[in-house]
Amino acid sequence: MQQKTLTKRTLTSSSCSHINTAFTGFGKVFKALILLSVATISCTAYTQTKTLSETQAQGKVLAFERAKGNCLACHVMEEGELPGNAGPPLVMMKVRFPEKSVLKQQIWDATIRNPKTIMPPFGRHGILTEKEIDAVVDYVYSL
Secondary structure, three states: OOOOOOOOOOOOOOHHHHHHHHHHHHHHHHHHHHHHHHHHHHHHHHHOOOOOHHHHHHHHHHOOOOOOOHHHHHHOOOOOOOOOOOOOOOOOOHHHHOOOHHHHHHHOOOOHHHOOOOOOOOOOOOOOOOOHHHHHHHHOOOO
C-alpha cells in the first residue's frame, strides 16, 4: 500500500491572483445587484405614495386595458405586470418629452416621427378617442 505525503503550502497573493480576479468580477456583479435592489425598493416606495388625478387614473386604466391602450404589451410601466419589451420603458417621461404635446402626437400617430414603427397609431386608427388619448397622455406623462 502506497502512502501519500501531504505538504502544507502557504498561498501568497500572487498564487491566488486567478481567484482574486474571479472574485473581483463577482464583486462587480454583486454590487450591481445590490444597487438594482436598492433602486427597486426605492421605486416601490415611490409608487406606493404616488397619487393620481382623476384623469390620470382614467388614463392608467386605459393604458393597462388590453382592448384599448394595451401599453403593457410593448412597454415596461410602473406597477405593470407581464410587460413586453418591444418598446422603450415608460419612465422619466417629462425628461424624454419636455413638451407634453409631442408625447400626445407620439401616441396619436407614432408613424409621424418613425414611419417604420410597430406602435399602432391610436388616434389615426380610432383605437382611442381624443379624450381617451388625453387621459393616457396625462397618466404616461406622470411616469
